[in-house]
Amino acid sequence: MKRFDLDYYITGLKSQNNVVLAQAITLVESKRKTDQEIADQLLNEIVKGSQPSIRIGITGTPGVGKSSFIEGFGSYLIDQGKKVAVLAIDPSSQKTGGSILGDKTRMETLSRNPQAYIRPSASGNTLGGVNNRTREAVLLCEAAGYDAIIVETVGVGQSETLVNNMVDFFLLMIQPGSGDDLQGIKKGIMEMAHGIVINKADGDQAKLAKQSKKDLLSALHLFAPSETGWSTQVELCSALEKTGFDLVWQMVQSFQSAMRSNSLFEKNRSSQNVSWFEDRANFGILQELVDQPKLSALQQELVLKVRQNEISVSKATEEMLSAVKELLT
Template sequence: MKRFDLDYYLNGLKAENTVVLAQAITLIESKRRSDQDLGDLILTEILKEAEPSIRIGITGTPGVGKSSFIEGFGSFLISQGKKVAVLAIDPSSQRTGGSILGDKTRMEMLSKNPKAYIRPSASGSALGGVNNRTRESILLCEAAGFDAIIVETVGVGQSETLVNNMVDFFLLMIQPGSGDDLQGIKKGIMEMANGIVINKADGDQAKLAKRSKTDLLSALHLFAISDSGWQTQVELCSALEHKGFDKVWSMISSFEKQMKGNGLFAQNRCSQNVTWFEDRVNLGLLQVLTSQPELTRLHQQLKYKVQENECSVSQATAELLALARQLLA
């Protein structure tokens, strides 16, 4: 990758140059130490002139139509005067580490709009439906003038909730009659969701979608109201027919207004910064430890012993952690 200096990135981001934005995200995703150092300098500088934005996380089971929804919803936001950035996370192969990164193909019309920017990234080894640098990418998009940042996760699962700690509004998408989907989603994500959208509310599924909304609202009334006082809302939408985007945006705007009114919007972002810091520290400590030759050798030896049933997992873990503590002492 061609090297540029700090001013190149800062001036390019300030000029809302999407080419520079793409280069900056590539820089902060790089594993090279020199790139990471420059990326840290960029992030430190852009924090001084943070622009107001709304960060929206979108999750849902595969096939629910997240990409189609985001393309239509993003176009709607642009019609309302917004500049929209989409950070789409694709799952990485557990075997090769590769990823298809096909989100631009799925959002062809939006990707051509000069007021939009779509960045597909591989999830890598990160849990939570995002990648290790999604938070940094959000800040870079904001610095480049995008005031609506949409983070699309790889799907719903037990670990697909990390995105909730980096966005202002967490949106869960489901399909009409998604009883089985809701069983798979479990209560945790339902409680985290600030809003739920029932997509594909069109054609033969329109009546089913309305019934699903009624059922969902009844279920949500059983949940305790959050400390913010916000009650999770449910809206119908048809990405196919481009209907319901205005109601979804109204829901998000109402949430933002209420959170800013009670001071929790800024407080939530501050809490997210602390979580971000703790995550980076934990990752850094892990990298420091795994770079120790002595620890790496013992790790490999213990893996073999566990594989051959020569020692228990708990015994091997205790032995490895004992050496780690000794190295950190």
Template sequence: MRERSRKRPDLDQLKSGIDQCDRTLVARAITLIESKRPEDQRLAGNLLDMVLPKTGRSIRIGITGVPGVGKSTFIEALGTFLTDIGKKVAVLSIDPSSTRTGGSILGDKTRMAQLSRNPNAYIRPSPSGKSLGGVAQKTRESILICEAAGFDVILVETVGVGQSETAVKDMVDFFLLLMLAGGGDELQGIKRGIMEMADGLVINKADGKNLAAAKQARKAYLNALHLFPPHPAGWQVPVQLCSALQNEGIAACWETIAAYQEKAIEAGYFAHQRKEQNLKWMHALIRERLEESFFLQNNIRGKIEELSESVAAGELSVRHAVAQLFSEK
């Protein structure tokens, strides 16, 4: 009977494959990281310890925007440009999972067909699962694997909905917000939260009949940015025009990112931000482990079912129900 799966490589084989940027073994390392099996999680932790010395040498770029803004086209254009100038690019794209089945579309290699065939690029679609705002829980660790494999630029694409922007902002060096013009988006899009997070704004699809509207939208965004507090790195957030489909403005976007990196390093903000992100990551993982260990207790699970009935029937307040759970020994 044919084996249903290949024999899993051991940690030394995975480490060697990552060192050599073997795409197959890089993919299997990320699969190990994404596994929920306790034994796989233990092995993943050991693997991350092994590759940690080779991490941190890339620039991590988060890319967000509403559905339809052209994120995939932009990423493919930017990734192709970067490989043409000698960079190795990894794309970690978070696909929305079904709330019913947990399945995801995982269509990035279809959406970025040209880039997926590029020998200096690697695309890894990951299902968002139940993590905050559609951001895969293990994306941070996937970034480390890609860095250890020698990728110079890590692009993290969000699904562009909910609070995923905040989560991605906390794991990248440069946060790019893609915008549209001509559909009222220039007015609706000026929302303080997302605008304050952005290190750069790019109005995509600025071509043809839409070019005039894009230029008008750029003025509106620049005016809005003047109302916000100064950037902590002393950086003036730019608003640029781009047509990813026509491959226009892509080089200028990269020049902006490179200029930001230089400015942030000079100001000491680049290293400071990464330290703060690591601390947030640690605290988030602590909270996650505490939640898991709490709900795994047999007496707690039974008590929750009992209290849930009383709360649903209006016989017990939520506050008292929670207090009873935490008084359990």
């Protein structure tokens, strides 16, 4: 990757240059120490003048039509005068670490729109169906003038708390009559979702989708009231027939207005920043410890003993933590 100075990125983002935006995201994803130093400076500069935006996280079981929905919904938002950035996460291979990164081909129409930016990234080893630099990518997209940021996750079942902790509005997508799918979705994500969209509410499935909406609303009444006072809403949509996007957007806007009226919108973002700091700090501290020659050698030794059943996992952990405490004293 070609190296540029800090001014290059700041100027490019301010001028809403998508080439520079792509380079900036690549910069923050880089593991090179020199790149990380510039990336940290860049993020510190852009956070001071962050633009108003709405961050929307979208999750759902595979096959529910997330990409088709996002393409249609994104196009609808552009028609409403929004600039739309999509951060689409593809699952990484556990064997090779590679990823197909096919979201641009699945959102062909939206990717050609000059008011849209689509960035596919591999999830890597990060839980929650997101990339470990997704938060940084969101900030960079906002600095480049995008006021609607959509984060598409791999799917449900990993750690939706991580996704919810970086967006303003969390949307769960399901299919008509997906009772079996709902059984596999943890209650936590149902409570966490600010809105639920039943996609593919068209053709023969239209009637089934309406019944699914009634069933969902009945089930949601059994949940404890949200601390924010917001009640999860359910809407029907057909990405195929391009219907229901207006209802989904009204739902998002209603949520945003309700949260801003009692300052919960800003408080939520502040809490997310604190969580982000704690995550980065904890990871950095752990990395610094692991890089210590003495600890690294001990870790390799204990790994070998655990593999050969010469020591229990609990005992190995105890020895490792004792070495850490000794190093810190």
